[in-house]
Amino acid sequence: MLPLAVLEEVQAEFVDYRGHGMSIVEMSHRSASYGSVHRGAVDLVRELFHVPEGFDVVFIQGGATMQFGMLAMNLLTDGLKGAYVDTGAWASKALDDGSHHGDVYAAWSGRDLGYARVPDSGELTIRENTRYLHITSNETIGGVQFTNWPDVPVPLVADMSSDLMSRPIPWDRFDVVYGGVQKNLAPAGVALVVIRRSILEHTRHDLAAYFRYDVHATSDSMHNTPPVFPIYVMEKVLRWIRDQGGLPAMKEAAEIRSGLIYQIIDESGGFYVSPVESASRSKMNVVFRIADHALEPHFVAEAAANGMPGLKGHRSVGGCRASVYNAMPQAGVEALCEFMADFQHNAG
Numbered sequence: 501m502l503p504l505a506v507l508e509e510v511q512a513e514f515v516d517y518r519g520h521g522m523s524i525v526e527m528s529h530r531s532a533s534y535g536s537v538h539r540g541a542v543d544l545v546r547e548l549f550h551v552p553e554g555f556d557v558v559f560i561q562g563g564a565t566m567q568f569g570m571l572a573m574n575l576l577t578d579g580l581k582g583a584y585v586d587t588g589a590w591a592s593k594a595l596d597d598g599s600h601h602g603d604v605y606a607a608w609s610g611r612d613l614g615y616a617r618v619p620d621s622g623e624l625t626i627r628e629n630t631r632y633l634h635i636t637s638n639e640t641i642g643g644v645q646f647t648n649w650p651d652v653p654v655p656l657v658a659d660m661s662s663d664l665m666s667r668p669i670p671w672d673r674f675d676v677v678y679g680g681v682q683k684n685l686a687p688a689g690v691a692l693v694v695i696r697r698s699i700l701e702h703t704r705h706d707l708a709a710y711f712r713y714d715v716h717a718t719s720d721s722m723h724n725t726p727p728v729f730p731i732y733v734m735e736k737v738l739r740w741i742r743d744q745g746g747l748p749a750m751k752e753a754a755e756i757r758s759g760l761i762y763q764i765i766d767e768s769g770g771f772y773v774s775p776v777e778s779a780s781r782s783k784m785n786v787v788f789r790i791a792d793h794a795l796e797p798h799f800v801a802e803a804a805a806n807g808m809p810g811l812k813g814h815r816s817v818g819g820c821r822a823s824v825y826n827a828m829p830q831a832g833v834e835a836l837c838e839f840m841a842d843f844q845h846n847a848g
């Protein structure tokens with residue numbers, strides 16, 4: 501979900517953007533109005549995410565999925581290898597797409613553990629000539645999340661699609677951080693990519709322009725027409741995040757929200773079950789089962805009838821999932837917790 505205040509602001513100014521007699525989505529992307537929105541979004545990402553001076557903030561169409569390929573295309577030069585931590589569905593996709601553009605391998609896989617946790621640094625196998633270790637900071641489908649960042653002798657690259665700007669990160673360990681914006685920041689249509697500037701000299705330059713990180717960075721994400729609408733909404737969401745207290749506030753709110761739901765699960769006497777080990781549990785996507793799986797369709801349907809749609813787990817894993825992104829108010833989670841307790845009571 502996106503903050504209601506942002507949706508209302510978009511609605512109010514959508515047809516006639518600030519007295520210009522046209523919508524922001526009708527203006528040239530070279531117009532002064534759009535230019536200030538675009539720069540404003542970049543500046544707010546820098547400010548709120550504490551992006552250091554030596555990194556570029558770029559917006560690239562194609563979502564996080566395109567980054568799976570672009571990353572390997574750009575970084576795996578000169579026979580260098582890409583290491584991937586296989587924490588679940590999204591990490592596997594990143595690895596698979598990377599394999600079409602370079603020499604990649606799994607530094608660890610949680611597959612045999614049912615993807616119930618993320619690894620400790622000591623469990624990772626990093627081969628020689630490894631360019632980066634790719635992690636999926638939060639597995640949206642499986643509900644596992646890194647809390648401690650891997651401590652390895654190679655730079656980290658992170659797909660943060662589903663926990664983007666929900667907490668500060670230690671930039672000194674990262675070369676690239678990317679994510680589709682459609683969970684925490686904006687409607688779909690763009691990926692936010694933050695790249696260490698010094699690596700752009702070594703990324704591949706013999707690619708079609710749109711696939712080159714250096715082209716996006718040196719053109720301020722204006723090599724071609726940028727996706728104006730999601731960037732415009734993102735700028736407003738970023739201002740909303742700032743007004744809430746920035747990333748420390750997002751982090752605290754996420755801990756409280758997810759903590760309330762995990763508490764209901766853990767105190768349900770086995771009625772609700774979390775498939776994820778507690779230290780790896782996601783603060784954005786709370787994945788759970790009802791021990792009696794036959795009750796799950798009723799749970800999902802009754803929740804929807806009570807104004808809480810979307811609790812069905814991803815079709816690939818089944819079960820239930822409460823996605824509690826940045827804009828979810830605590831009251832929404834409290835309503836869910838109350839519903840979960842009532843549902844258990846009525847089932848018993």
Ligand code: PMP
Nearest residue numbers: 563564565590640659661662680
């Ligand atoms: N990575 C993760 C962790 C995701 O959750 C998603 C989308 N749900 C993707 C990648 C793919 O993102 P996109 O749809 O923007 O390509």
